[in-house]
Structures are given as structure tokens and as C-alpha cells.
Amino acid sequence: MHLSLALGLSALLFGIGVYGLLARRNAIAVLMAVELMLNAGNLDLVAFDAWWRDHLHSGQSFALFVVVIAAAEVGVGLAIVLSVFRLRETVAVDALTDLADRDPVVHAGADDVTVAP
């Protein structure tokens, strides 16, 4: 089969993942978009392994390592999402703006912004 078929599918899947990562508001939906992007990378690894006929099978082995890292990432990510939900009662990522780099001039009058002396 043609290699560009697999690579094109992987590129489009990655683009869909980028869209989901930026457009979603729910933190769990953002994690799902990250999984789509990781799978696009996995498909590339497996396709190049089959194309190159690698004797070490490094592409497929690396795909397994990516699966392991994705499992670890989802575990820690969901733990963070759960503790954020326990503290804030929300998982909307655009409501969690405490660490945002605001312009101090615009918010100088607000009492939640401490201006450095």
C-alpha cells in the first residue's frame, strides 16, 4: 500500500487534535484531543517501521512506549482535573485564569491584583 495514505491520515488526525485542543472548554475533552494527537504520531511510527522493514522494529517499539507515556499522562492529568474540580467546582479551562499574565495597568484598580512596589 502507499505510504502517503498512512502519512496523510496521520497529518489530518493531528490537525483535528490541534483544533480540539484549542477549541474545547472542558478539561477532559482537551485530554481527548491530546490523545488524538499522540495517536497521529503513533500511526507515523508504525507506518515508517513497515516501510523501512526495520530489523530492530524500533517504530513499533516506540509506539508501545508512546502508549505507556499516554497512560501515565492521562492518569496524572485526570488527577489534576479532579483536584481542580474539588477546589473550584468547575473543569472549564478558560475559567482557571489565576496564573494568567494580565496587564497591570488595566487591572490596577482591582483589589485582586497586587502591584509590586
Added chain:
Amino acid sequence: MTLADVVFGLLGVVCLGSAVLVVTTRNVIHAALWLVVCFGALAGCYLVLTAEFVAWVQVLIYIGAIVVLMLFGAMLTRAPIGRQQELDSGNRPVAALAGAATGGVLFVLVVAAFKGAYVDVHNAAVGDGKVIGTAVFRFFVLPFELASVLLLAALVGAVVLTRRDSNRIDAGR
């Protein structure tokens, strides 16, 4: 146009369609279930590419563990089961632009770069459990051990993060 091309193309259409539904549907639970369809189609793609063991790992770990974990997370954060308007944020047009640009550039680039490349799936060594096990435990032992340490660290970190008495600041309020 061989049989492998046709099967891979059909699986790719299923995968792309369900991936679009994952990022556009208004229900978190539906998104997780469409993710199952997408990962299943990708496992079929791995089978066409002679990566048998990776395909079964995809089914076991991704569909069996990660999606179930996400469903648990969606239910523990009390995600509304019905339709939900506010699942998408306000920067949807910019996100669509960024996604289309990334996907388009990558697509044009890799398709132009590997135009004549052909994968001979009939004469390739099938990546079954024996072959991949030999490769992992002969050539990739150190990364394998590192991955096990990483999983242990992630497990301990997840337990520490979700323990109730670890949020002392919250309890002191």
C-alpha cells in the same frame, strides 16, 4: 490500488469521521464513545500495516483503560449527561484556523515528500508478540525499564494528587 489500500482508506475514513465527532460533539460521554470508534479504526490500520501486537495493545490499553479512565473522570466531575452548549470555548474560529493550517501543512508536506513510497505489506515481517518481545527485551531494555519507573511515578503522583487530606489549604478555610 491494492486491497490493502482500499481497506486502509475505508478505516481511515471511519477514523477521521469519528475524530471530527470527538472534537465537535456537545456531550463529553459521546465524545469518549466516539474516541473508542476512532481508536478501533486505528487498531485496524495498525493491522493493515502488519503491526499486530501494537494493534492489540491499542485495543487493550487505549480502549480498555484510557477511555474508561476518561469516562470515570467525566462522571466524577459531574459532567452534564445531556447536551451542553458551553463545551466549546469562544476561540473556536481561531482554533479551526490553527487546526486546518497545521493539518494542511503537514498533509501537503508528507504527501509530497513520500509520493512514490510503497509499503510491501505482503513480504514484511509481521510484528507479532514474539517479534516485538524480542525487539523490546533485546534492544530496548533500558527504555522499557525507564517506562516502568515512569508509570510507577505517575501512579504515586496521581494517588498523592487525589488524596483528600493532601489539600490542607482547602481544609483550613
